[in-house]
Amino acid sequence: MVEMGQEFAASEYREKLDYSPEAVKELLGFLIVNSDALFLVAEKSAVLIGMMGVLAHPHPISGKRVAMEVFWWVDPEHRGSAGIRVLNAAKEWARDQKVTSLFMIAPSERIEKLYERLGLQRVEVHYQLKLEE
Numbered sequence: 001m002v003e004m005g006q007e008f009a010a011s012e013y014r015e016k017l018d019y020s021p022e023a024v025k026e027l028l029g030f031l032i033v034n035s036d037a038l039f040l041v042a043e044k045s046a047v048l049i050g051m052m053g054v055l056a057h058p059h060p061i062s063g064k065r066v067a068m069e070v071f072w073w074v075d076p077e078h079r080g081s082a083g084i085r086v087l088n089a090a091k092e093w094a095r096d097q098k099v100t101s102l103f104m105i106a107p108s109e110r111i112e113k114l115y116e117r118l119g120l121q122r123v124e125v126h127y128q129l130k131l132e133e
Contacts, residue, residue: 001028001041004051004073027053027070038093042074042082050074052086056097067094068103087118 001024031039031053042050053070069090074083094102104120106112112122 001048001051004048004075007073007075031055031070036097038090040086040089042078042086044078044082049078050082050086052090054090054094054102056094056099059101064100065098066101066103067097067099069105072104084118 028039031037034055036056038052038054038056040052040054041048050073052072054067055070056065056067058064059066067090072083072086074086091102103123104115105126106115116122
């Protein structure tokens, strides 16, 4: 899972995200034990092919319970139905958690187009200012 996280970081995030295996191990542990978090995996023939992490929390402005995707990765050769199954499982969990909205991250135009095809609405665009190297 940590190695898959490294593939995730090397994709659209290559120049934008610092990767720490230790931090990812900590994050995965948090997602597994926290009742306001979800960690999903996709497997094929008992081999890990994808994963998704989601956090539920009160929205800082509305106070409504929302969920935020932390990461969503499926190996390129398995994208399609495997990724949609993981996303659908996350949506089902979010509904069970009484979440009003699921926020997804789009690191590229390719992902934005996928989200639009899936019926997601663009809300805002995030920018990053690196403060240290």
